[in-house]
Amino acid sequence: MQRILRPKRFNQLWPFYLLAAPGILYFVIFHYIPMSGLMLAFKEYSPFKGLINSSWVGLDNFRQFFGTSDFYILLKNTLLISLLNLVIYFPFTIILSLLLNELRLKVFKRVSQTIVYLPHFLSWVVIYGITISFFGPSGVINHYFTEWFGGSANFLVSNEWFRPLVIFQSIWKDAGWGTIIFLAALAGINPEQYEAAKVDGANRFQNIWHITLPGIKSTIVILLLLRLGSSMDSNFMQIFLMTNSLNLDVSNVFDLFVYHIGLEQFNYSFAITVGMFKSVASLILVLGANYAAKLLGEEGIF
Amino acid sequence: MNFKRKLVPLVATAALMVTTLAGCSGSNNSAAESSASPEGAAKTETGSKTASIKAMTILFGNPPATENNKALEDLEKRGNVDLDVTFVPSEAYTDKLSVAVSAGNSYDLLLMDGGKDDKFSNLVKMGAFHDLTPYIEKTKNISKIDDTVWNGIKVDGKVYGIPRPRGLYGGGEANILIRKDWLDKYNLAVPKTVDELTNALAVFKEKDPAGGGKTIPFSIYGVDGINSPGPFAGVAPIQFAFGVPNIWKLDNGNAVRDFQTPEYKAFLEWLKDSWSKGLIDKDAPVLKNQGQARSKFLAGTAGAFVGNVSDMAETNIEKLKQTDPNAEIAIVDVLEGANGQKGVALLGGYYGLWAIPSSVKEDKVQQIVDFLDFSASEENVAFSKAGVAGIHSSDFKDGIAVQTEEQKKQYDLDKPSQFVLENRVDPYVYAGSKDPEILKAQRATLDAISKVGIENPFLSYNSATASKNPDSYKKMSAVMTKYVLGEGTWDDVQKEIDAWTNGTGAQIAKDLLDQYNAEHK
Numbered sequence: 001m002q003r004i005l006r007p008k009r010f011n012q013l014w015p016f017y018l019l020a021a022p023g024i025l026y027f028v029i030f031h032y033i034p035m036s037g038l039m040l041a042f043k044e045y046s047p048f049k050g051l052i053n054s055s056w057v058g059l060d061n062f063r064q065f066f067g068t069s070d071f072y073i074l075l076k077n078t079l080l081i082s083l084l085n086l087v088i089y090f091p092f093t094i095i096l097s098l099l100l101n102e103l104r105l106k107v108f109k110r111v112s113q114t115i116v117y118l119p120h121f122l123s124w125v126v127i128y129g130i131t132i133s134f135f136g137p138s139g140v141i142n143h144y145f146t147e148w149f150g151g152s153a154n155f156l157v158s159n160e161w162f163r164p165l166v167i168f169q170s171i172w173k174d175a176g177w178g179t180i181i182f183l184a185a186l187a188g189i190n191p192e193q194y195e196a197a198k199v200d201g202a203n204r205f206q207n208i209w210h211i212t213l214p215g216i217k218s219t220i221v222i223l224l225l226l227r228l229g230s231s232m233d234s235n236f237m238q239i240f241l242m243t244n245s246l247n248l249d250v251s252n253v254f255d256l257f258v259y260h261i262g263l264e265q266f267n268y269s270f271a272i273t274v275g276m277f278k279s280v281a282s283l284i285l286v287l288g289a290n291y292a293a294k295l296l297g298e299e300g301i302f
Numbered sequence: 303m304n305f306k307r308k309l310v311p312l313v314a315t316a317a318l319m320v321t322t323l324a325g326c327s328g329s330n331n332s333a334a335e336s337s338a339s340p341e342g343a344a345k346t347e348t349g350s351k352t353a354s355i356k357a358m359t360i361l362f363g364n365p366p367a368t369e370n371n372k373a374l375e376d377l378e379k380r381g382n383v384d385l386d387v388t389f390v391p392s393e394a395y396t397d398k399l400s401v402a403v404s405a406g407n408s409y410d411l412l413l414m415d416g417g418k419d420d421k422f423s424n425l426v427k428m429g430a431f432h433d434l435t436p437y438i439e440k441t442k443n444i445s446k447i448d449d450t451v452w453n454g455i456k457v458d459g460k461v462y463g464i465p466r467p468r469g470l471y472g473g474g475e476a477n478i479l480i481r482k483d484w485l486d487k488y489n490l491a492v493p494k495t496v497d498e499l500t501n502a503l504a505v506f507k508e509k510d511p512a513g514g515g516k517t518i519p520f521s522i523y524g525v526d527g528i529n530s531p532g533p534f535a536g537v538a539p540i541q542f543a544f545g546v547p548n549i550w551k552l553d554n555g556n557a558v559r560d561f562q563t564p565e566y567k568a569f570l571e572w573l574k575d576s577w578s579k580g581l582i583d584k585d586a587p588v589l590k591n592q593g594q595a596r597s598k599f600l601a602g603t604a605g606a607f608v609g610n611v612s613d614m615a616e617t618n619i620e621k622l623k624q625t626d627p628n629a630e631i632a633i634v635d636v637l638e639g640a641n642g643q644k645g646v647a648l649l650g651g652y653y654g655l656w657a658i659p660s661s662v663k664e665d666k667v668q669q670i671v672d673f674l675d676f677s678a679s680e681e682n683v684a685f686s687k688a689g690v691a692g693i694h695s696s697d698f699k700d701g702i703a704v705q706t707e708e709q710k711k712q713y714d715l716d717k718p719s720q721f722v723l724e725n726r727v728d729p730y731v732y733a734g735s736k737d738p739e740i741l742k743a744q745r746a747t748l749d750a751i752s753k754v755g756i757e758n759p760f761l762s763y764n765s766a767t768a769s770k771n772p773d774s775y776k777k778m779s780a781v782m783t784k785y786v787l788g789e790g791t792w793d794d795v796q797k798e799i800d801a802w803t804n805g806t807g808a809q810i811a812k813d814l815l816d817q818y819n820a821e822h823k
Binding site: 046047049070132136137138142156157243244245246248249252260263264265266268 | 396397400403404405420421424425428429430524525526527528529533583584585587588590769773776779780783784787
């Protein structure tokens with residue numbers, strides 16, 4: 001078998017290249033050729049002059065971007081939301097999958113799984129609507145707050161509550177969905193290990209700590225790396241809806257900035273500049289984290 | 303593995319976001335399919351061959367029927383055109399327009415909904431649109447548009463977009479609409495002054511006519527502080543009653559912005575006081591647009607909101623009557639302040655500009671302009687209100703269509719007025735009721751406000767500084783809102799105003815004054 005799979009010359013290999021060709025072409029045409037559009041970050045793009053004829057402006061767009069007083073605020077807000085997602089939302093999905101995994105009654109487990117997936121299918125607009133009716137100034141929670149304590153909490157109209165609410169929304173909507181991959185990894189752990197541990201007198205928590213968690217460690221690392229790669233992206237729809245004039249200090253993130261300056265003002269070059277910055281920053285983050293993972297003896301993603 | 307794919311989509315964050323947005327708004331707009339046959343060309347004035355026009359326009363509410371639309375067929379026949387209109391819902395319009403402009407050659411006619419703003423001027427300078435100055439000279443109907451409107455939209459003395467005429471006075475937020483039945487219930491007259499209004503709102507708050515503590519005396523909405531300062535929008539009549547200028551005023555040759563005046567402070571005090579008494583919707587800071595404020599009113603929980611006479615329409619009253627059969631709407635024509643100040647904004651007199659992308663061939667431009675001119679003709683005023691005789695109405699008398707229930711249903715389905723892309727100059731353009739009583743009231747209100755227009759001296763000028771700093775009002779808006787909500791002091795607000803006055807504000811004022819002085823030598 002080994003021999004057949006390792007032929008040496010092209011005339012033996014061409015059927016395989018032929019098979020791969022559509023995939024390669026797809027990436028070249030739809031993913032690599034469009035990358036030429038990146039040069040717009042260095043041009044003053046006018047849709048009517050086209051990609052080629054728009055005039056070059058060098059690093060002006062970058063200078064303008066890094067020069068705005070908002071840059072550090074944007075960076076801080078974007079990273080903070082990602083970081084909070086990483087330290088709160090992400091472990092939450094792991095804990096949730098561990099809990100689901102401990103369920104012994106098959107039917108109950110299936111039903112619970114389906115129920116925790118459901119919110120994932122709601123759109124952000126619906127979730128924002130629900131958020132308003134619960135946390136809004138005239139929402140359910142404030143209604144009882146006023147009745148019991150005489151005061152009200154400014155959930156949606158203050159800087160303090162913005163981040164907790166955004167994380168809470170993410171967990172509410174997507175935590176169940178996030179368990180899918182972990183549950184698959186958990187299913188791959190050899191049950192004999194548990195039986196052996198049981199014989200040795202391990203209790204449930206020791207099982208989780210010594211068998212389950214190490215069993216899904218590589219999955220956790222890979223998902224963590226992938227999340228790092230998108231840490232410069234915010235969930236645009238979510239943030240866009242949650243923004244108002246009273247929480248702009250903490251809610252203004254790169255994606256929102258691109259929308260306001262790039263799209264609302266027809267400033268395409270500037271939008272691409274910001275996009276490019278985000279991508280390069282993400283690339284560095286992922287490469288760094290991947291390197292760190294390798295140092296720690298994990299597999300990493302490449 | 304997955305990582306390499308990450309590199310790729312960085313090209314067009316912008317493009318991606320557009321698709322996301324467009325997708326989210328659920329606006330899968332299929333263009334109205336047109337199938338007019340050239341046979342109908344016989345009786346047209348433009349003669350020659352049928353022009354095919356692909357246009358994109360803004361849509362509020364439901365789109366017209368796309369199949370077998372008799373209104374569209376009729377219009378195409380009379381106008382000798384093959385019309386393909388893409389209706390884009392207002393929520394997604396800015397994004398779709400951005401895509402349509404960047405895509406270059408897909409449309410023959412685009413509605414620039416912002417009018418002559420920085421975006422439009424920038425696009426013109428990029429060479430985006432045809433210069434229409436020579437084409438409009440020969441028009442019969444379009445040329446009737448007021449000179450002040452034309453002067454307001456010219457870029458370097460040339461016309462690059464044909465304005466869609468609207469009333470010059472007040473715009474979409476000209477008047478306060480208030481629950482007449484609630485006023486009657488507590489023996490209150492329709493408010494004429496700020497004090498009477500405040501009093502009526504206080505009574506609404508106290509007596510709770512909506513029941514269960516649900517009454518919202520006054521429904522307004524928040525601003526995001528990105529494009530405009532101020533804590534709330536939907537308050538124009540009250541601002542003018544306090545003597546606040548219409549955005550800018552000229553004072554001894556200096557440009558003064560509304561929030562720099564002492565009158566603005568007095569207005570904020572009123573807001574703060576009303577907020578503390580619970581007269582203003584608690585949800586106001588999280589509401590995003592006039593539509594949301596209006597829907598609270600139409601849901602029967604709010605006592606008043608700011609709209610214009612077109613909100614007094616039968617459809618709105620019907621909606622209100624579903625929750626409260628006694629519901630009635632009264633309109634406050636002009637609200638007067640303590641010192642007799644009052645007014646409505648004197649506006650550009652148009653909503654949106656029809657621009658023809660420069661990718662359209664020159665010989666087609668005249669055809670498109672001719673069609674817009676035809677749209678604005680007398681016969682199409684009747685058409686937009688009554689549709690096709692025999693199908694959408696049986697008669698058209700004194701500006702009101704006579705319709706059977708069946709015809710009315712067909713009219714609502716085909717929406718003839720949506721296809722009349724360019725409307726005729728008409729000071730009563732907002733008075734669209736089919737009920738003679740309401741129509742009379744609407745016209746009376748429009749007459750009343752046409753005497754109290756407040757001018758913004760810089761309406762037609764643009765500031766490059768302002769367009770480069772769309773965030774410049776952000777902080778101000780936040781401190782003003784906090785002040786109104788009782789969470790901050792006036793000093794915080796004054797500090798932001800001073801910072802603006804000494805910073806970007808000075809530059810913006812200079813930009814505008816320079817243009818003003820150049821034109822008023």
